[in-house]
Amino acid sequence: MAYDLELSHVSKVFDNGTVAVDDFNLQVDKGEFIALLGPSGCGKTTTLRMIGGFEDLTKGTIAIRGRVVNDLSPEQRPTSMIFQSYALFPHMNVRENIEYGLRVKKVPSKERHARADDIMEKLDLTGIADGAFEGLSGGQRQRVALARGLVVEPDILLLDEPLGALDADLRKRIQTELRYLQKQLGITFVFVTHAQSEALAMADRVVVMNNGRVEQIAEPEILYTRPRTAFVARFIGRNSIIEGTLDSRDGAVATVDTEFGKLRGHLLDDGVVQGASVDLVIPSEIMELYPEASYQDEAILKQYSGNCLLGSVRAETVVGSLVVYEVEICDTMTVELESHVDKYGRSYPAGTPVCVSWMPADGHIVAT
Template identity: 50%
Template sequence: MAVLKIENVSKIFQGGTTAVDDLSLEVSDGELVCLLGPSGSGKSTLLRMVGGFERPTQGKIFIDEADITDQWPERRPTAMVFQSHALWSHMNVFKNVAFGLRLRGLPAAEIRQNVEGVLEMVGLAGYGKRMIHQLSGGQQQRVALARSLVLEPKILLLDEPFASLDQHLRERLREEVRDIQQRLKITTLFVTHGQDEALSMADRIVVMRDGRTEQIGRPDAVYRKPLTPFVAGFIGTMNLVEGQVMRGAFTRAGIRVPLPVADGPATLAVRPEALDLIAAEPGQAQVHRITDFGTHGIVDLELSDGTRLKSMATQPNALRPGQGVDLVPRALTVYRESREIYRDVHD
């Protein structure tokens, strides 16, 4: 069992910059939780505090009820995989992976057995004698992962480990890492700014902004039920339209959507896949451009005031640039003062 508890943790750097602001989080045994947010949101600082590379200004961090807040990194039951790999170029693969076990004073035979086992697990069986410069970027990242896993940590920490890799390799490695994590049932905290990685890998996503949590939930809930305009705009593609609700309808540049909410300013949020189009002249919007991706098309729309929206179309060839269309949202969310005030989903 390995449960990570972060209680009311803050980190204020010299000069007064607050990187993490009174944040609490619990990661359950065997769970993979992803910290997702833009640069400067505090996600990497939080991860480094769990790993012991930064000390909290206030708050406590526990692993299985044991307070590790003031422990040095090497004393913690954690292991971190860095974005930069942090491998020793003068050592071969075997020595890189075995380094931590040798510091623990394990017998040579046990070290060899453990290292060979973990190299096979990450797809590098037979690579022990190779030097780091002889490996591709993806293979180097596998070595970094193996070096962490061989220590059998209670908590695995991943700090944007795929950021420097190309898209296809990134997709393949994240599938492999997820498979390994589920097979070992190791509690994992994963930092990324890539929403696709968070949606495809995480049991839960923590969306961070300015050192605080905007929303915590399962990937499907965060995608389909974003609680704030920030989360709505950060996760996936979202049409966010500022306007007014007057006499029971949201209005903006020719758009009129009936809504059972009080009058006042509001933000209408509609996913492209939930925005249907009906040919109409002159229409609420005009087709600006159509991009055919084979499996679907993305239709760029323009309102009368220049506002741009997107719609996903299964038959993009049925539309043409300059055509007038009316907008029919099948699912929408309405925000006011950065909080959800109404949600409607229908077929």
């Protein structure tokens, strides 16, 4: 069976010689939610625009459900694009905005109304069908924009920073709504964002891009726990990263020389040799806190193969059921550890000397 969307060796070189996208390959199954994530200028928006037909390809092919669409105009493609600004018409009411695309396609008015009714029902917009654009909240505008994109029944919905225009306090709620909606509709979504939290939360798979190249394509969990490059480890954030050089390896576990002594982690890449510069990446949820005295405890040291960073809790912040510890290590590094209040109780208040430990198999070593 053909993929819903397939990009093969897609490249884009602008007239001025800038390589915006370099050999991009991706296969998307029907109903997948894909995020293109990266800093500004990484090529993510250009890629989305090429899928939508708003930008020509320099090399490669884009196929939708097995059909190459390189030469099709945006209107001819089975895609809809939602822009960050939503591009709604302020002089039209909600229904008119939603029916606009069907009107352009000369769909008869009876069918037009029926299809608009159907999508408004799904998006909980029926009650404001006749509402003027002016009176809509940020969240409602976003749903109207989605309805307008979906009413033409695209195979693939393309979204350019869809939450970018929303108030930060609303974003989390809308994000969850969008996730529910996408699963309910079963339509393939490809969305562009520079916010890692959005990409991790919503996408089935995330494509991390940097300087026009794909750094890693993976499920959110994998990106976080097994970043393939130093760029991904840093961009995904929330990990503690300790720089060092590779000291030795024993199968999949390796030892890194760092300013905090020899520390151990998991090393997948066979190409990394002794003496190479590496990052030891420690995701915050695998770190454990112990009282400083446990540094003398053979059993604990053995359990963690000597992985213990001595430090002092600088701040303990409780947010609902979550507690965030900021631990200062040797005055040079701060690690952040998020836990559940039920786990440690209140045994590590600010000022407590602690040992931060992790299992070697859970730390992750990447070449830099």
